Amino acid sequence: MDRVAVIGASMTEFGQRDAWVRELLAEAGAACLDEAGVDASELEHLYVSNMASGEFEGQTGVPNALAHDLGALGAYTQRVDQTSASGGAGVYAAWQSVASGASDLTMLVGGEKMTHRTTAEATDVIASLTHPVEYKHGVTLPSFAGMTARRYLEKYDAPRESLASVAVKNHANGVDNPHAQFRKEVDEETVLGSPIVADPLRLYDFCPITDGSAALLFCPESVAAEYTDDYTVIAGIGGATDTHVVHERDDPTVMGGVVDAAEIAYEMSGLTAADVDVAELHDMFTILEVLQLEDLGFFEKGEGWKAADEGITARDGDLPVNTSGGLKSKGHPLGASGVAQVYEIHRQLTDNAGERQVSADVGLACNVGGFDNCVTTTILEAAE
Amino acid sequence: MSFDAYRCPEGHVTYPEHAVCPECGAEQTETVDLTDAVGTVVTWTTSTATPPGVREPNHLGIVEFELDDGETVRALGQFTTDGIESGDRVTPVYCAELRDPDAGIREPESQDWDGYRFEPTG
Numbered sequence: 001m002d003r004v005a006v007i008g009a010s011m012t013e014f015g016q017r018d019a020w021v022r023e024l025l026a027e028a029g030a031a032c033l034d035e036a037g038v039d040a041s042e043l044e045h046l047y048v049s050n051m052a053s054g055e056f057e058g059q060t061g062v063p064n065a066l067a068h069d070l071g072a073l074g075a076y077t078q079r080v081d082q083t084s085a086s087g088g089a090g091v092y093a094a095w096q097s098v099a100s101g102a103s104d105l106t107m108l109v110g111g112e113k114m115t116h117r118t119t120a121e122a123t124d125v126i127a128s129l130t131h132p133v134e135y136k137h138g139v140t141l142p143s144f145a146g147m148t149a150r151r152y153l154e155k156y157d158a159p160r161e162s163l164a165s166v167a168v169k170n171h172a173n174g175v176d177n178p179h180a181q182f183r184k185e186v187d188e189e190t191v192l193g194s195p196i197v198a199d200p201l202r203l204y205d206f207c208p209i210t211d212g213s214a215a216l217l218f219c220p221e222s223v224a225a226e227y228t229d230d231y232t233v234i235a236g237i238g239g240a241t242d243t244h245v246v247h248e249r250d251d252p253t254v255m256g257g258v259v260d261a262a263e264i265a266y267e268m269s270g271l272t273a274a275d276v277d278v279a280e281l282h283d284m285f286t287i288l289e290v291l292q293l294e295d296l297g298f299f300e301k302g303e304g305w306k307a308a309d310e311g312i313t314a315r316d317g318d319l320p321v322n323t324s325g326g327l328k329s330k331g332h333p334l335g336a337s338g339v340a341q342v343y344e345i346h347r348q349l350t351d352n353a354g355e356r357q358v359s360a361d362v363g364l365a366c367n368v369g370g371f372d373n374c375v376t377t378t379i380l381e382a383a384e
Numbered sequence: 385m386s387f388d389a390y391r392c393p394e395g396h397v398t399y400p401e402h403a404v405c406p407e408c409g410a411e412q413t414e415t416v417d418l419t420d421a422v423g424t425v426v427t428w429t430t431s432t433a434t435p436p437g438v439r440e441p442n443h444l445g446i447v448e449f450e451l452d453d454g455e456t457v458r459a460l461g462q463f464t465t466d467g468i469e470s471g472d473r474v475t476p477v478y479c480a481e482l483r484d485p486d487a488g489i490r491e492p493e494s495q496d497w498d499g500y501r502f503e504p505t506g
Contacts, residue, residue: 055489124435124489132495133400136482137462138431138438146429147446154427154470199430243406247446247460248398252427 004098004234005224006380008036008217009343012111014331015181017211021053021062021113024213026069028336029109032215033070036227038105040072045103049080049090049110050335055125057113066109076103083129084284086110087214087338088367088376092239094218095378104219110339111213122209126334129370131245142206144246144371145285146198152253152287153200155302160200162305164191166286167204167328169308173315174325176355181210181331205286210331214340224383230350235271235362236379238264242372255288257375258295258366265364265377266297273297276379277360278348279319280341282368283326289313292366293321296377315358323348323356338367342378349382387476387500388415389449389457397457416451418459418476422505423447425472426458437487441466447474447502464503476500 010031012024019027025048033040048063059065063077082089087110094108114122127140153160168188174180186204194203224231240260243249249256266272273296281296283289293304298319307313313321324330324344327337345363347353366377390412391397392405397416405412428445443463450456464477479501485492 119433120435121489123433127435128489131400133499134460135488135490136495136497136499137444137460138434138442138483139444139460140431140433140435142433143429143431143442143444146431147427147444150429150470151427195432196430197433199432201429245400245460247458248406252446 001099003221004095004218005221005231006216006234006342006346007219007224007227007231008032008038009215009346010035011179011214011340011343012212013179014210014212014333016115019211021050021057021059021111022065022069024113024211025062025066025109025111028111028213028215029066029070029107032107032217036217038217038227040070042105043072043075043107045097045106046072046075046077047080047090047093047106047108049086049108049339050112051081051083051086052125052334053113056117082374083369084334085338085367085369085374085376086335087340088365088378089239090339091216091342091378092237092376094216095234095237098218098220106218107215108218108339109213109215110336112333112335113211114209114333115211119209129373134245141371142198142201142285145287146201148252149201149287152290155253156305158305161188161192162309163205163286163290164188165308166283166289167191169314170283170322170326170328173323173356174329177325177330180325180329181208182329201285201287207284207327207332210333212331212333212336214336214343216339216342230352231383232346232349232380233383234378235381236265236269237376238262238268239376240264241374244373246371253291255291255295255372257372258292258368261375261377262296265379269379271362271379275362276319276364277362278323278345278358279321279364279366280324280344281321281326281366283322283328284332284368288368289321296364296366315356320358323353323358338365338376341365341367342380345380349380385478385498387418389418391416395453395455397451397455399457399459418449421449422473422475423449425468425470425474427470428463428468430466435488437484443468445502461499462501464501468504473505474502475505477503
């Protein structure tokens with residue numbers, strides 16, 4: 001089977017933007033086409049990853065709007081919503097469209113406009129993914145993170161400081177990302193002294209609320225070189241779901257969706273965790289980076305907290321994680337995040353990551369929706 | 385009002401109810417009332433950034449109940465008080481309105497808003 005190549009990638013500046021969702025999507029989409037030297041009219045499929053433009057902004061039908069704004073009329077369009085994992089799910093949809101032979105040229109654009117809402121309102125839009133028996137108690141995604149972090153720290157006797165070191169590392173990485181929302185280092189003292197949001201987690205354990213967009217262009221591997229020498233290939237991709245009701249999981253410290261999605265992606269690629277040179281993980285909360293390190297097979301259960309603490313996942317460590325700054329400092333415009341993860345891996349594997357460049361031939365992106373409710377993991381390889 | 389978990393003929397118990405038993409696919413034919421049960425706190429948090437209509441701070445946690453047949457079932461819920469920790473024993477207390485149904489994004493008519501908080505046993 002012909003594999004699927006990524007032949008273009010772009011992202012807008014992430015942060016507090018004046019632009020609305022239509023404009024953000026068009027900005028990233030146009031930049032992606034421009035980089036690849038492709039005209040919008042050539043697109044056969046166009047996917048938009050977005051969680052909640054209707055709820056945030058009162059704008060629905062965004063794929064059609066984007067097709068018109070870019071001049072991609074005639075393309076098949078579809079919106080992909082998988083909450084925080086909409087971006088990863090979009091990568092999956094775009095991969096399917098090319099791998100199946102349905103499209104020879106597919107663009108995916110992910111984006112979200114959020115910052116015009118108060119933190120309480122944005123938190124409620126996201127928390128609306130929960131089951132009624134959870135929602136009525138006022139549970140939020142951050143409170144799931146607090147409960148899971150407490151359970152993890154108690155179960156594995158891990159120091160609270162180890163979670164702070166994830167934030168410190170990812171903020172340090174974000175300094176060199178020109179698209180990041182926060183380009184500012186923080187120290188452990190600042191993280192541990194910041195206000196409590198969901199005990200034991202504090203403000204700096206959480207990603208911000210963000211506007212932004214990112215885009216990727218896909219074609220069959222067999223024709224990728226006709227577009228560019230700087231392409232990457234999807235070696236494996238897998239998606240999986242966990243329980244809707246979070247308290248129904250046997251072990252709250254295991255992300256079952258991450259485990260299952262990774263197994264599928266590793267099997268498809270013929271690669272293992274040991275082959276991965278660089279990874280972008282869904283650090284919506286610091287504890288999630290630790291859990292993903294374990295559930296993706298990089299560390300034994302209960303050992304992942306040591307990674308950032310010991311510098312293993314630093315940019316100059318054995319396994320650089322979130323060289324982009326992660327959701328933590330780059331920002332988390334819901335539908336854009338999974339697309340921006342693959343953008344970063346693509347940049348790393350094509351030696352176009354600037355100050356953030358690490359040595360890597362294989363990269364992995366893990367995009368998590370809800371609290372592990374739905375997950376997509378993508379493994380990319382540099383072109384041979 | 386009762387605080388019902390749901391059991392299938394195979395003995396699997398869930399809270400809340402599902403269309404079929406997620407474990408085996410059988411119909412959930414029995415209920416188990418947890419109103420007077422005593423459970424153990426698995427983990428907890430205090431949320432200080434709550435959505436519209438939710439009390440702030442919001443103390444909440446996951447509680448595990450062991451049933452007569454040895455099966456366990458868990459439920460998420462608000463706590464009646466600060467200071468409850470993992471391992472503490474708690475029991476359900478009815479609350480007529482856990483959050484203001486009219487303040488959040490969810491359609492008020494789409495679900496119930498009463499339920500059970502957890503309070504420490506003696």
